[in-house]
Amino acid sequence: MWPFPVDGAAPWPAGVLVVLTAVCAVLAFRAEQTRDRPWRAARPAGRIGWPVVAGLVGTAAYGSVPALLFALHNSAGGAGYVVTVPELQPDGLLPAALLMAGLLATALLASASVPRRWVMSVVGAVTGELLEWTYWLTHSSAGYGQTLLNVLVGCVSVPVLAAFAGAALSRLASGMPARLAAADASGSARWALLLPAVVVMTGDLLGLDLWQSASPGTGIGPAVVGYLVGLALLAAAVVGLVRWPRAAANLAALGLVGIGVYDVAQSGFGQSLVVVKKFGSPRGPAPLLPVETAHHASVLGGIQGALVLALGLWLLPLTVLPDARRLWGREPDPALARRVRELTETRAEAVGSAAAELRRIERDLHDGAQGRLVTIGMNLRVAEELIHSDPYEAAALVVEARVASAAALEELRGLIRGMHPPMLADRGLGEAVRALALDLPLPCETEIDLPERLAAPLESACYFAVAEVVTNAVRHASAHGLQIHMARTDGLLRVEVVDDGVGGADPARGTGLAGVERRLAAFDGILAVSSPPGGPTTVVMEVPCA
Amino acid sequence: MRVVVAEDLFLLREGLVRLLKARGFEIVAATDSAPGLLGALLEFRPDLAIVDIRLPPTHTDDGLRAALTARERMPGLPILLLSQYVEQIYAQELLADQAGGVGYLLKDRVFSDDQFVDVIRTVAAGGTVMDPEVVTKLLGRRGHAEREPLARLTERERQVLELMAEGRSNSAIANRLFISEKAVSKHSTSIFTKLELAPSDDDNRRVLAVLAYLMSAPHDGRTPPSH
Numbered sequence: 001m002w003p004f005p006v007d008g009a010a011p012w013p014a015g016v017l018v019v020l021t022a023v024c025a026v027l028a029f030r031a032e033q034t035r036d037r038p039w040r041a042a043r044p045a046g047r048i049g050w051p052v053v054a055g056l057v058g059t060a061a062y063g064s065v066p067a068l069l070f071a072l073h074n075s076a077g078g079a080g081y082v083v084t085v086p087e088l089q090p091d092g093l094l095p096a097a098l099l100m101a102g103l104l105a106t107a108l109l110a111s112a113s114v115p116r117r118w119v120m121s122v123v124g125a126v127t128g129e130l131l132e133w134t135y136w137l138t139h140s141s142a143g144y145g146q147t148l149l150n151v152l153v154g155c156v157s158v159p160v161l162a163a164f165a166g167a168a169l170s171r172l173a174s175g176m177p178a179r180l181a182a183a184d185a186s187g188s189a190r191w192a193l194l195l196p197a198v199v200v201m202t203g204d205l206l207g208l209d210l211w212q213s214a215s216p217g218t219g220i221g222p223a224v225v226g227y228l229v230g231l232a233l234l235a236a237a238v239v240g241l242v243r244w245p246r247a248a249a250n251l252a253a254l255g256l257v258g259i260g261v262y263d264v265a266q267s268g269f270g271q272s273l274v275v276v277k278k279f280g281s282p283r284g285p286a287p288l289l290p291v292e293t294a295h296h297a298s299v300l301g302g303i304q305g306a307l308v309l310a311l312g313l314w315l316l317p318l319t320v321l322p323d324a325r326r327l328w329g330r331e332p333d334p335a336l337a338r339r340v341r342e343l344t345e346t347r348a349e350a351v352g353s354a355a356a357e358l359r360r361i362e363r364d365l366h367d368g369a370q371g372r373l374v375t376i377g378m379n380l381r382v383a384e385e386l387i388h389s390d391p392y393e394a395a396a397l398v399v400e401a402r403v404a405s406a407a408a409l410e411e412l413r414g415l416i417r418g419m420h421p422p423m424l425a426d427r428g429l430g431e432a433v434r435a436l437a438l439d440l441p442l443p444c445e446t447e448i449d450l451p452e453r454l455a456a457p458l459e460s461a462c463y464f465a466v467a468e469v470v471t472n473a474v475r476h477a478s479a480h481g482l483q484i485h486m487a488r489t490d491g492l493l494r495v496e497v498v499d500d501g502v503g504g505a506d507p508a509r510g511t512g513l514a515g516v517e518r519r520l521a522a523f524d525g526i527l528a529v530s531s532p533p534g535g536p537t538t539v540v541m542e543v544p545c546a
Numbered sequence: 547m548r549v550v551v552a553e554d555l556f557l558l559r560e561g562l563v564r565l566l567k568a569r570g571f572e573i574v575a576a577t578d579s580a581p582g583l584l585g586a587l588l589e590f591r592p593d594l595a596i597v598d599i600r601l602p603p604t605h606t607d608d609g610l611r612a613a614l615t616a617r618e619r620m621p622g623l624p625i626l627l628l629s630q631y632v633e634q635i636y637a638q639e640l641l642a643d644q645a646g647g648v649g650y651l652l653k654d655r656v657f658s659d660d661q662f663v664d665v666i667r668t669v670a671a672g673g674t675v676m677d678p679e680v681v682t683k684l685l686g687r688r689g690h691a692e693r694e695p696l697a698r699l700t701e702r703e704r705q706v707l708e709l710m711a712e713g714r715s716n717s718a719i720a721n722r723l724f725i726s727e728k729a730v731s732k733h734s735t736s737i738f739t740k741l742e743l744a745p746s747d748d749d750n751r752r753v754l755a756v757l758a759y760l761m762s763a764p765h766d767g768r769t770p771p772s773h
Binding site: 405406410413416425426427431434438 | 630
């Protein structure tokens with residue numbers, strides 16, 4: 001399974017891969033440790049960047065094709081590898097490259113910056129092609145039996161494979177942060193990216209010949225079938241990690257532990273166990289190797305096994321163990337816990353703002369209508385006394401009382417509008433917003449598609465949210481016109497308010513928009529503002545209303 | 547004059563009935579719900595219905611809907627809406643048939659009973675009366691003030707237009723503004739010219755034309771704000 005020297009050469013390339021894998025693991029480890037400060041954590045990985053991940057994917061593609069080419073070339077018997085980096089056996093290159101790519105991508109995902117789509121494909125394909133041609137130029141006369149067919153298949157299939165893998169990776173990377181955030185609050189689901197490497201390594205361990213060079217003389221058929229099955233398994237691993245990131249992460253962690261244990265055991269017993277012919281693979285050509293080289297390979301394999309085992313063990317408490325505890329009911333589901341936290345917060349805010357509103361109404365009533373009623377009562381009382389002795393004065397007092405009662409009514413009307421606009425009670429949200437638009441001091445177009453009434457608390461919250469946004473536009477935006485679109489589709493109420501004003505509205509700067517956001521949050525609603533300087537300003541609100 | 551009163555607050559209903567009886571109106575029915583109102587209107591075919599917008603059973607706009615239903619069956623049936631608040635949408639719906647004989651007032655206006663009785667007589671005679679608050683809202687749209695022909699009106703013409711929209715006759719406007727009736731008719735001709743409306747001597751046609759103009763104006767010849 002691991003990079004392995006052939007023909008008794010020094011095992012240094014395998015050592016290089018061990019070191020590189022260790023570096024990638026450290027980067028991923030750091031990213032995990034400092035997940036709350038993604039940019040800082042991702043800086044070393046970020047410098048290496050997504051193109052390196054793409055390069056590794058290209059290398060992995062290169063590593064997967066030789067198995068096929070070897071079979072093609074050696075179907076009639078013979079020796080040697082057709083396409084390979086000098087001194088680097090391709091069947092070790094594939095899992096090593098995939099493992100490094102997974103570790104690096106895991107670290108990079110924390111930074112949430114994703115490269116342009118074509119970068120991955122191009123870099124992957126170019127890397128594959130470069131490896132192919134490097135080999136061609138250095139080994140064209142080395143007697144490995146180069147045929148035109150081999151070169152053509154290699155030059156075409158490696159870049160095509162790498163380009164596809166790169167495209168899949170970029171799609172994955174662009175959709176991954178959101179998907180992983182949804183899958184797991186703690187973010188450890190990112191480790192699902194290790195699954196393809198685990199699948200390939202396991203395949204190698206089991207000696208399934210999927211990505212291994214077939215023995216000479218096995219024929220084209222089994223090699224091609226094995227290769228296609230291998231690709232299908234790899235694709236299934238990718239689909240699995242996208243659809244069930246948590247489960248994939250758990251599987252990857254468990255797989256790493258298993259492979260690590262196996263590798264370490266191989267290293268310890270590699271020289272004595274008859275069945276372990278080649279490190280990492282029960283059927284390799286290890287017995288043919290010189291004793292010293294086999295020893296080096298065992299030591300290196302042991303180091304790599306220890307590395308993989310350490311990675312797996314370190315991942316266990318991040319992935320498998322919490323899930324297991326959850327499964328046994330020892331720990332709350334993080335999604336549920338987050339929901340409870342949200343609800344507690346929004347409930348506290350809702351109760352708090354309702355209490356504040358009641359206090360405001362109490363104060364308004366006390367200072368306004370209540371005071372006026374007291375005055376009216378006093379006036380009438382005095383008028384009652386004066387009605388015979390000074391009818392003119394009494395009449396004046398009664399007039400004063402009538403004026404005060406009109407003023408009290410006016411205030412009550414204003415207060416009621418602020419509490420619950422009559423139009424909202426009469427006709428519901430759509431008509432109330434239309435009435436609001438009609439009463440504005442500037443032209444406002446409305447496009448409202450709300451055939452049914454919504455729940456009363458929701459109507460009220462949405463009305464005041466729209467009213468606040470519209471008031472902002474009128475007061476601060478110097479707008480000449482407004483548009484309000486409101487529609488309910490698929491259990492979601494969507495309201496869009498557009499003004500042609502000066503722009504520059506920012507919910508973070510403490511205008512009423514922050515209050516609107518809080519008010520909508522109580523209904524799991526959201527608010528989005530686009531307001532470039534110079535306008536126009538678009539405010540979108542979305543509230544579930546199933 | 548035979549009047550039907552629909553108001554769900556007992557005290558207010560009794561107060562209205564007492565006020566109207568004292569002024570010589572005949573109250574043929576006083577009801578407290580929308581179905582009761584519709585029944586009374588169809589049965590008694592009164593000269594006027596005074597209707598609170600918000601009535602049982604749903605306590606929303608049942609009164610308005612019952613009154614509009616009755617008017618569909620008896621075109622021109624004079625309706626005077628009373629409410630604690632005014633809404634342009636309700637005014638639009640009331641004026642939609644352009645037939646006149648409608649009024650829309652805040653309940654506060656009942657306090658000034660002379661004026662209130664004038665309104666009742668105007669509406670019963672097929673006239674149109676709008677609460678000053680409705681008219682203020684209509685004139686308050688900035689679309690008018692900045693780019694409509696309304697901007698060309700003089701201050702005095704604006705005052706005349708406001709009173710005209712409320713449904714006042716030339717003589718009432720003259721009294722209110724302390725000018726001669728002749729001056730009022732001169733101003734009104736000038737207003738109609740500036741607003742490009744066909745002149746009319748009929749008071750009611752005139753009110754309806756002005757209200758229709760005010761309600762439709764913001765959408766005329768204007769492009770919507772661009773995205």
